[in-house]
Amino acid sequence: MYLEIALLILVIILIVLVIFCxxxxxxxxxxxxxxxxxxxxxxxxxxxIMKNLEEITTNVNSSTSVINKKxxxxxxxxxxxxxxxxxxxxxxQYFAPLALKIPIFRIIRNVVAVAKGMRVFVExxxxxxxxxxxx
Numbered sequence: 001m002y003l004e005i006a007l008l009i010l011v012i013i014l015i016v017l018v019i020f021c022x023x024x025x026x027x028x029x030x031x032x033x034x035x036x037x038x039x040x041x042x043x044x045x046x047x048x049i050m051k052n053l054e055e056i057t058t059n060v061n062s063s064t065s066v067i068n069k070k071x072x073x074x075x076x077x078x079x080x081x082x083x084x085x086x087x088x089x090x091x092x093q094y095f096a097p098l099a100l101k102i103p104i105f106r107i108i109r110n111v112v113a114v115a116k117g118m119r120v121f122v123e124x125x126x127x128x129x130x131x132x133x134x135x
Contacts (some may be wrong), residue, residue, distance in 0.1 A: 099105070
């Protein structure tokens with residue numbers, strides 16, 4: 001008797017469990033259908049995405065190589081210009097004494113010296129008048 005009651009309770013529990021599992025199983029089945037549709041769409045569009053990605057990668061690589069070549073050409077030009085300017089500056093010490101021997105530089109030097117002398121003379125002359133008026 002107790003065994004039959006225990007089995008009856010066990011069967012009722014099992015039936016209730018199956019009834020509660022039916023909505024969960026239906027939901028899993030719907031989700032699996034949606035996932036299969038999504039997977040099919042992805043499989044159809046994935047080759048196009050990969051092709052576009054390859055084109056973009058090719059364009060980026062070609063642009064990078066062109067920019068790299070331009071930078072290298074600018075670097076070479078700047079190195080040559082730097083060497084040229086360095087040579088000019090180093091050789092300037094040889095040409096400067098010769099250039100200063102040109103008569104125009106001597107004339108300019110003398111004019112500047114005379115102007116400084118005149119300025120000092122005028123300052124002393126004007127300060128002497130002020131010194132006399134202060135005494």
